[in-house]
Amino acid sequence: MDSAKNMAYRQLSSVVNPSISTNFEPPTIINGSQFNRTTLSDNFQKQEQFFERIATLSTSEQKSYGYSVSDLINYCTYMGERCDLSNDFESFYNPLHGNCYVYNSGWNDSKQIVTATREGPKNGLEMVVNIDQMDYVKQAGSLAGIRVVILDQNQMPFPEDEGVSVGPGQLTYISLQRHEINRLGSPYGSCTEQLFDPFTSAYSAFYNVQYRAKGCEYTCYQKKIMHECGCIDFSYLNITALMENINADNMSLCQSGNFEQG
Structure with a gap:
């Protein structure tokens, strides 16, 4: 290097390795979970x-x-x-x-x-x-x-x-075929032609990209976490700038081992 x-x-x-220990605590059992995440x-x-x-x-x-x-x-x-x-x-x-x-x-x-x-x-x-x-x-x-x-x-x-x-040290070829699906809107369904909608997908606002279902799911998930838990899931896009009635200064990152936030 x-x-x-x-x-x-x-x-x-x-x-990554601060001198002060973070005392990571394993989460307790979640009510209704199918397995015990105690270890x-x-x-x-x-x-x-x-x-x-x-x-x-x-x-x-x-x-x-x-x-x-x-x-x-x-x-x-x-x-x-x-x-x-x-x-x-x-x-x-x-x-x-x-x-x-x-x-x-x-x-x-x-x-x-x-x-x-x-x-x-x-x-x-x-x-x-x-x-x-x-x-x-x-x-x-x-x-x-x-x-x-x-x-x-x-x-x-x-x-x-x-x-x-x-993987490293490999020669890789990727070939593809394109299949295009066009979904009908009203009165046949609820699809819309509005491709750039920051309300349904925050990625449209930050990156000027078209709507994708995955981006909508991630946006909805982050909104739900922020409202219910009062924190931001670091695995997803930080959308505090787009949220109304949210004080970004009081919004901390969610702790993976803390199931009592919010």
Whole structure:
């Protein structure tokens, strides 16, 4: 590691492993649960503590600990033409995966969407990705590699729930076919043509992406947690800026072992 990465790693280690113990308490039995969560594994506790601490940092601090697109991608072409890493990729921060990068996203109206004119592995997107496994923080998980999600333009990826994992030292080909489904609105159903609705999906407000059912589910879940428990689930998007009658200053992060919040 170079000096800059060494410094960032030491800073991150101080965040992950503070000198003061956090006294993580295993949760008590939940009424109505189908199993007794009285004993949590050490790995689970460490991962929860890690992500909870990272969630307390500002967005800029969180991104600074992750890889930049130039550090992550060593080589990139689309239909044989070199990618412009600084302009061809949009980025977002995922609470579980860190810095994520989207090629040909359609999120920025000023950037032209590229299309493929021929099929085959040489006529699509080719990348060589730097895994740099030696720099991994073990508290973040035991897996190495990258997560690849393929979507249409103007849509938000959710790599924790979809996509494929690509391990280090592997040559991987991904081919796909597109199936388009058009759902009818009134009077045949309740579907709407309003694709950008921050009320039903906070991701539309933050990233200018179209409505997706998964984004709506995550938004509704976070709203429910904030109203019922008075805290923010760090695994999902922080939507306090969009919530009415919510004092963001009084809203803390939910503690994974505390089932009595709120």
